[in-house]
Amino acid sequence: MAQKKAKIIEKRNEVIGGLRSFGTQIYNQLDQGVFPTIDMPSRSTDNIAYDSVVRQYILGDKSVSRSARNIRHIKPFTQLAWAAMFSNELTTQRKTSTLRDVYYSAQAYEMTFTDQQESNNIITDLETLTGFAREDFNIFPEERSAIFGDLTIGYTVPGYEGKTLNLTSHPDGVLIGPALTSSELMETKANKVIAIEKGALFTRFIEENVHNKHKALLISCGGQAPRQTRSFIRRLHDELNLPVYILTDGDPWGMHIAQVIISGSANAAHLRDLNTPDAVWSGVWASDIIEYKLPTDPLDDVDIKRLYELQKDPRYQNDPIWQKEIKLFLKIKRKAEQEAFSRYGLTYIVDEYLPTKLKN
Amino acid sequence: MAQATFEEISASDFFYRNRDIAGFTNPSRAIFAAIRELVENSLDAAESQKIPPNIYVRLSFEGEATKDTQIYKLRVEDNGSGIQPRFIPSAFGQVLFGSKYKLKQTRGTFGLGGKMAVLYGQITTHQPAFVVSCTGQAKIYSFKLMIDIQRNRPIILDRKVQINKDNWRGTIVEFSLEGDYLRAMPKILDYFKQTAMVNPYANLTFVDPKGRLYKFTRATTDMPEPPKETLPHPYGVDVELLQRLIQITPYNNMTDFLTGHFHRVGDVTALKFLIFSDLISFTCANHGKILSDQIKLVDNRPVCPQCGKDAQSSTKNPKRLSHEEIVRLMQNLKKYKDFLPPDASCLSPLGEELLKAGVQKELNPEYLVVNQRKPSTYAGHPFIVEMAIAYGGGVPKRGSFVIYRFANKIPLLYDEASDVSYRVISAMNWRRYKVSPDMPIAIVVHICSTKVPYKTVGKEFIADRPEVRREEANAIREVARQLQHFLSRQEHVHMEKKRLGIFSKYLPKIAQFSTTLAGQERVPDIDKLLKSVQKYGAEES
Numbered sequence: 001m002a003q004k005k006a007k008i009i010e011k012r013n014e015v016i017g018g019l020r021s022f023g024t025q026i027y028n029q030l031d032q033g034v035f036p037t038i039d040m041p042s043r044s045t046d047n048i049a050y051d052s053v054v055r056q057y058i059l060g061d062k063s064v065s066r067s068a069r070n071i072r073h074i075k076p077f078t079q080l081a082w083a084a085m086f087s088n089e090l091t092t093q094r095k096t097s098t099l100r101d102v103y104y105s106a107q108a109y110e111m112t113f114t115d116q117q118e119s120n121n122i123i124t125d126l127e128t129l130t131g132f133a134r135e136d137f138n139i140f141p142e143e144r145s146a147i148f149g150d151l152t153i154g155y156t157v158p159g160y161e162g163k164t165l166n167l168t169s170h171p172d173g174v175l176i177g178p179a180l181t182s183s184e185l186m187e188t189k190a191n192k193v194i195a196i197e198k199g200a201l202f203t204r205f206i207e208e209n210v211h212n213k214h215k216a217l218l219i220s221c222g223g224q225a226p227r228q229t230r231s232f233i234r235r236l237h238d239e240l241n242l243p244v245y246i247l248t249d250g251d252p253w254g255m256h257i258a259q260v261i262i263s264g265s266a267n268a269a270h271l272r273d274l275n276t277p278d279a280v281w282s283g284v285w286a287s288d289i290i291e292y293k294l295p296t297d298p299l300d301d302v303d304i305k306r307l308y309e310l311q312k313d314p315r316y317q318n319d320p321i322w323q324k325e326i327k328l329f330l331k332i333k334r335k336a337e338q339e340a341f342s343r344y345g346l347t348y349i350v351d352e353y354l355p356t357k358l359k360n
Numbered sequence: 361m362a363q364a365t366f367e368e369i370s371a372s373d374f375f376y377r378n379r380d381i382a383g384f385t386n387p388s389r390a391i392f393a394a395i396r397e398l399v400e401n402s403l404d405a406a407e408s409q410k411i412p413p414n415i416y417v418r419l420s421f422e423g424e425a426t427k428d429t430q431i432y433k434l435r436v437e438d439n440g441s442g443i444q445p446r447f448i449p450s451a452f453g454q455v456l457f458g459s460k461y462k463l464k465q466t467r468g469t470f471g472l473g474g475k476m477a478v479l480y481g482q483i484t485t486h487q488p489a490f491v492v493s494c495t496g497q498a499k500i501y502s503f504k505l506m507i508d509i510q511r512n513r514p515i516i517l518d519r520k521v522q523i524n525k526d527n528w529r530g531t532i533v534e535f536s537l538e539g540d541y542l543r544a545m546p547k548i549l550d551y552f553k554q555t556a557m558v559n560p561y562a563n564l565t566f567v568d569p570k571g572r573l574y575k576f577t578r579a580t581t582d583m584p585e586p587p588k589e590t591l592p593h594p595y596g597v598d599v600e601l602l603q604r605l606i607q608i609t610p611y612n613n614m615t616d617f618l619t620g621h622f623h624r625v626g627d628v629t630a631l632k633f634l635i636f637s638d639l640i641s642f643t644c645a646n647h648g649k650i651l652s653d654q655i656k657l658v659d660n661r662p663v664c665p666q667c668g669k670d671a672q673s674s675t676k677n678p679k680r681l682s683h684e685e686i687v688r689l690m691q692n693l694k695k696y697k698d699f700l701p702p703d704a705s706c707l708s709p710l711g712e713e714l715l716k717a718g719v720q721k722e723l724n725p726e727y728l729v730v731n732q733r734k735p736s737t738y739a740g741h742p743f744i745v746e747m748a749i750a751y752g753g754g755v756p757k758r759g760s761f762v763i764y765r766f767a768n769k770i771p772l773l774y775d776e777a778s779d780v781s782y783r784v785i786s787a788m789n790w791r792r793y794k795v796s797p798d799m800p801i802a803i804v805v806h807i808c809s810t811k812v813p814y815k816t817v818g819k820e821f822i823a824d825r826p827e828v829r830r831e832e833a834n835a836i837r838e839v840a841r842q843l844q845h846f847l848s849r850q851e852h853v854h855m856e857k858k859r860l861g862i863f864s865k866y867l868p869k870i871a872q873f874s875t876t877l878a879g880q881e882r883v884p885d886i887d888k889l890l891k892s893v894q895k896y897g898a899e900e901s
Contacts, residue, residue, distance in 0.1 A: 019877065020877060020878060020879065022877070023873075023874045023875075023876070023877025023878035023879075024874075024877075024878040026870060026873075026874035026877075026878075027874040027875060027877075027878040027880055027884060030870070030871055030874065030884035030886060030889075031884040033885075033888050033889065034889075035889060036870065036874070068866070068867065068870055071859055071862060071863075074862060074863065074866045074867070074870075075862070075866060077866070077870065078866040078869050078870050078873070081869070081870050081873040081874055081877070082869070082873050084873070084877055085873040085874075085876050085877045088877055109869070109873075110869075111869065
């Protein structure tokens with residue numbers, strides 16, 4: 001346990017060191033009387049490629065230069081320097097902030113961002129430059145995902161040091177936020193993680209005692225899983241050696257929610273450890289729709305278009321299951337939601353479907 | 361059966377019946393026209409002597425006339441040449457009598473204006489006019505006059521002579537007329553302002569019926585060269601003019617007739633023209649008569665094609681030309697291609713300096729460029745186009761260009777859309793010059809000519825003649841080009857300022873943030889970097 005705690009502190013020092021060295025680099029250039037210039041990996045689409053070894057998108061060798069000499073660069077350059085300073089402050093003082101908060105905080109320094117998007121981009125630049133995720137700088141998006149199950153965590157946030165919490169203590173689940181993601185993972189009786197696309201099914205699973213019956217940690221993704229949730233799933237997998245299963249709707253969108261947890265997104269190609277390559281998509285598959293005779297809706301045009309896109313996506317080439325299910329969706333031209341199992345009674349999905357799927 | 365009756369009417373009677381064509385259309389227009397005609401006469405009178413004009417105009421309220429009109433007394437004083445006493449009654453009391461029937465550039469052309477004003481005053485108020493004038497001699501003459509409209513003769517009601525103690529020179533005219541000043545006021549004020557613009561060497565003072573004083577002070581005492589009188593150019597001649605010249609000519613051969621009465625016709629041109637129109641015959645001492653199409657010219661002398669000796673020439677006496685010959689002569693004068701173009705000494709353009717001074721003083725623009733074209737001609741009449749573009753400063757922003765039109769230093773205030781300059785300006789591809797109508801831009805067009813090509817007797821707009829159109833288009837392109845340079849320079853300066861502003865906004869912040877981030881105490885000095893941006897900025901352009 002002490003080792004894990006030391007690891008968290010070490011990570012924080014690394015982050016602070018990265019930010020400071022960026023500051024020192026600019027400072028020294030200015031001090032020598034030259035316009036500060038920095039290089040960082042390019043995030044343009046032609047520099048993003050799927051790496052089948054690390055099983056996620058990564059950035060190529062191309063880099064871009066940002067110079068304060070350039071009239072078009074100087075504003076984002078200044079914003080970047082500000083963001084680094086602000087993040088340094090947050091991390092050092094162990095305070096947290098949100099992307100929205102960043103946008104407003106900048107105004108105190110007369111560093112106005114045109115809009116939220118602009119400030120988000122600058123934070124992404126900072127991630128690219130330092131190689132750390134914004135969560136490492138204590139900048140978080142608005143939370144909407146939750147976890148429930150027999151896991152005891154030890155807080156590291158100021159004021160809670162030494163306190164512990166068992167994640168079964170609140171029946172709505174515990175919000176996956178900065179306090180949780182920065183905690184030590186101390187003890188668990190669970191032997192698997194089940195990530196669920198929708199909050200409704202997550203609640204049903206808690207009510208049906210799935211966490212006990214299947215010795216599982218349940219996670220509600222709230223649609224597309226936020227980055228800190230994906231990162232936390234990775235930690236659960238890596239630090240506790242738990243296999244990860246993902247349950248989504250039976251349509252291309254649900255399929256992709258699972259895929260992003262497994263392989264990551266192109267948008268986060270500049271970052272590592274946000275994905276869990278060993279996680280498994282357990283359903284709802286197109287073949288489940290047939291096998292369980294689930295009530296369905298027809299596929300829309302956009303659904304079909306999306307399926308063709310996914311068919312070509314490099315992330316869908318690893319496991320034959322993807323291609324097989326895509327073809328089947330295209331053949332039956334139907335989709336089904338997770339709730340469709342309710343036609344067999346409220347507990348069917350837990351008592352029958354889940355055990356079968358987990359066995360596979 | 362009713363018999364048609366015929367009667368002769370006098371010139372003054374004609375204009376009395378047709379006062380519209382001289383601009384006295386209605387009570388508001390009439391009051392404007394009266395002021396304008398007298399002011400222009402005064403300007404001409406001062407300019408002809410190269411005296412910087414001082415003109416004082418006072419319009420005072422006399423009484424109500426009708427529901428919409430009032431009686432006003434108009435007084436105009438100048439420091440011009442003055443009028444010799446024997447001409448004073450006719451100059452103001454006889455229509456079509458005047459000093460302007462010679463060929464040189466003057467403001468009026470009909471010799472009508474002053475008299476029309478007096479005539480109009482008389483028919484609306486039946487009051488006499490007072491004229492005081494002195495040419496700078498020992499005596500000042502005052503007249504009280506009316507016009508006998510049917511006979512076109514002045515009636516002298518009173519005549520006084522005073523001793524010129526103060527060495528005064530000039531003319532004062534005072535008479536009453538009916539008019540509508542309130543409606544005419546905007547045009548009258550425009551008129552004074554624009555007159556001041558093209559007469560920057562004049563002092564103009566106007567006191568209106570409410571006692572308000574409008575003063576336009578001269579910006580310079582430099583004046584343009586007064587125009588010289590000139591002979592008619594062959595291209596501008598008609599049969600009537602030829603017949604008049606033949607009646608008065610002292611010459612008894614065609615060569616002298618042509619060189620003596622026409623502009624830019626010398627012996628050689630006359631000879632060549634006479635050969636061209638077969639009005640000359642030659643004889644050789646050895647070979648007798650030579651036809652004019654066989655004559656040879658050596659060093660511009662006629663020689664016999666057979667022996668090379670000088671040939672004797674003979675021409676008709678112009679007084680013996682038949683009517684048919686006169687018509688043919690007129691046609692040939694127009695047909696012959698080799699007359700020299702008229703020279704511009706009979707013109708008195710403002711010149712670029714004076715135009716600039718005038719526009720500067722009245723509009724006070726941020727940027728001003730003027731252009732004077734070389735003299736050109738239409739139908740034998742020389743003319744010069746002067747053009748100015750004023751940008752920003754006191755130039756109003758109207759959503760369209762403000763156009764100031766002038767002819768022989770007179771502002772043209774009516775019928776702008778019919779004027780050739782309006783068409784030229786509208787036809788311009790302004791986008792090419794990075795100019796748009798919503799910019800504060802004023803365009804000043806001045807055309808001067810011995811015969812301004814007015815479209816109507818009202819003298820309010822210039823006819824669309826190809827020669828005039830071409831000159832105006834060239835002039836406006838030239839000034840537009842220079843305006844474009846100015847605008848892009850200004851844009852560049854603006855961009856540069858903005859650029860520097862960005863650097864000086866952000867560089868100190870970068871310095872501050874990086875100092876904090878690096879945990880340093882001292883903020884790096886960025887002044888050198890800021891200076892280098894300024895220098896590079898200039899180079900990059």
